[in-house]
Amino acid sequence: MTQTQYNIESNNMAQINENFLKLAPSYLFSDIAKRVSAYKEANPHKSIIRLGIGDVTRPLAPAVIEAMHKAVDEMANGDTFRGYGPEQGYDFLRKAIVENDFKARGIDISMDEVFVNDGAKSDTGNIGDILGLNNAICMTDPIYPVYVDSNTMAGRNNIVFSPCNKENGFVAELPKEKVDVIYLCYPNNPTGTVITREQLTKWVDYALRNDAIIMYDAAYEAYIQDSDIPHSIYEIPGAKKCAIEFHSYSKTAGFTGVRCGYTIVPLDLEVAKASDGSKVQLNKLWLRRQCTKFNGTSYITQRAAEAIYTPEGKEQIKKTIAYYMDNARIMREAFKAMGLEVFGGENAPYVWVKTPNGMTSWEFFDKLLTEANVVGTPGVGFGKAGEGYFRFTAFGKKEDCILAIERIQKALSVETIHN
Ligand SMILES: *Cc1c(COP(=O)(O)O)cnc(C)c1O
Numbered sequence: 001m002t003q004t005q006y007n008i009e010s011n012n013m014a015q016i017n018e019n020f021l022k023l024a025p026s027y028l029f030s031d032i033a034k035r036v037s038a039y040k041e042a043n044p045h046k047s048i049i050r051l052g053i054g055d056v057t058r059p060l061a062p063a064v065i066e067a068m069h070k071a072v073d074e075m076a077n078g079d080t081f082r083g084y085g086p087e088q089g090y091d092f093l094r095k096a097i098v099e100n101d102f103k104a105r106g107i108d109i110s111m112d113e114v115f116v117n118d119g120a121k122s123d124t125g126n127i128g129d130i131l132g133l134n135n136a137i138c139m140t141d142p143i144y145p146v147y148v149d150s151n152t153m154a155g156r157n158n159i160v161f162s163p164c165n166k167e168n169g170f171v172a173e174l175p176k177e178k179v180d181v182i183y184l185c186y187p188n189n190p191t192g193t194v195i196t197r198e199q200l201t202k203w204v205d206y207a208l209r210n211d212a213i214i215m216y217d218a219a220y221e222a223y224i225q226d227s228d229i230p231h232s233i234y235e236i237p238g239a240k241k242c243a244i245e246f247h248s249y250s251k252t253a254g255f256t257g258v259r260c261g262y263t264i265v266p267l268d269l270e271v272a273k274a275s276d277g278s279k280v281q282l283n284k285l286w287l288r289r290q291c292t293k294f295n296g297t298s299y300i301t302q303r304a305a306e307a308i309y310t311p312e313g314k315e316q317i318k319k320t321i322a323y324y325m326d327n328a329r330i331m332r333e334a335f336k337a338m339g340l341e342v343f344g345g346e347n348a349p350y351v352w353v354k355t356p357n358g359m360t361s362w363e364f365f366d367k368l369l370t371e372a373n374v375v376g377t378p379g380v381g382f383g384k385a386g387e388g389y390f391r392f393t394a395f396g397k398k399e400d401c402i403l404a405i406e407r408i409q410k411a412l413s414v415e416t417i418h419n
Pocket of ligand 1: 122256
């Protein structure tokens with residue numbers, strides 16, 4: 001193998017990647033924690049209900065646990081022990097993904113297009129490794145912060161934000177300027193809203209027309225209840241030529257602590273070289289990137305993920321999702337009955353509430369904390385367009401949800417709500 005020869009010229013000191021200094025400080029969850037602990041210190045006898053953080057609470061499905069135990073036993077035996085696995089993931093899991101998440105929906109995805117990972121955060125953050133730094137990027141606002149911060153770290157600052165609010169039904173409008181890379185997340189975190197087939201088709205058509213690519217985050221796909229909402233962008237004709245899709249078992253199957261997901265990079269997806277405009281297959285670049293920087297997800301974890309696709313696994317996971325979605329329904333109905341404007345929560349585990357009486361997100365946060373002892377997440381923490389909104393997650397315990405609602409009802413009943 002021949003190595004590229006470099007001209008080495010030292011600057012006499014190690015230097016940092018200064019793009020990290022351009023990151024907007026991430027105050028949201030530490031600010032929340034600070035306010036909560038200050039309140040607790042002043043009011044030690046009060047019990048606080050947390051409906052803020054986007055982590056699941058229900059245990060793993062029995063089918064998953066059983067598969068993990070079995071895999072551990074295999075690792076204990078010299079004949080069945082596994083060391084390094086394939087970087088792209090074991091065939092057994094990629095096959096289960098292709099069959100269940102795509103073929104069953106009439107989507108043709110091949111095993112070569114599936115990259116098993118240690119969760120969607122890694123790949124949504126790392127995917128930029130294979131893209132040029134001069135791309136113009138479009139993101140929705142409010143947004144999952146990983147997309148913005150990972151691009152900033154890489155040195156990309158050409159980002160336009162497309163606001164999502166009640167006026168546009170929380171679906172971003174197509175950018176007026178030409179952009180090259182688009183990040184979409186549906187069902188959406190934080191708004192809990194979805195995109196219809198017609199709306200998603202517009203984005204795919206835009207991408208095809210403009211030689212742009214779409215990064216489609218489908219982390220909450222399993223929460224979709226309406227049969228006509230797309231689970232995958234590849235349900236839209238032409239999407240295999242313009243989209244990468246991220247999946248995660250974190251919210252689907254409670255894998256936030258286990259760590260597994262996968263990314264689809266279609267073989268048909270080709271992107272231009274800046275130098276001569278010739279096209280290069282992104283799948284090849286991503287494979288090379290993964291083989292260099294990633295050594296695969298653990299065997300035990302991949303067996304755990306495979307178990308999600310067994311008949312028992314599917315049934316058990318459906319029950320857990322139904323549990324969370326019942327929390328979402330309870331919150332939606334109760335907040336509506338209080339006179340609040342409520343969005344999301346029908347096909348996603350997030351309920352997005354318009355703050356009443358013109359309160360800012362943080363004013364509403366403080367009111368709920370001090371008067372109801374309930375913690376949620378201020379919408380403005382996810383972007384400017386989130387100001388005046390508030391996120392509740394359905395990932396808590398049912399009894400906590402019900403108690404929180406009673407307390408919020410009391411706290412709000414003293415004033416007339418006008419939206
Ligand atoms: C939770 C979440 C993910 C999944 O993250 P993991 O790394 O798989 O746990 C991805 N995207 C969004 C928008 C999320 O909220």
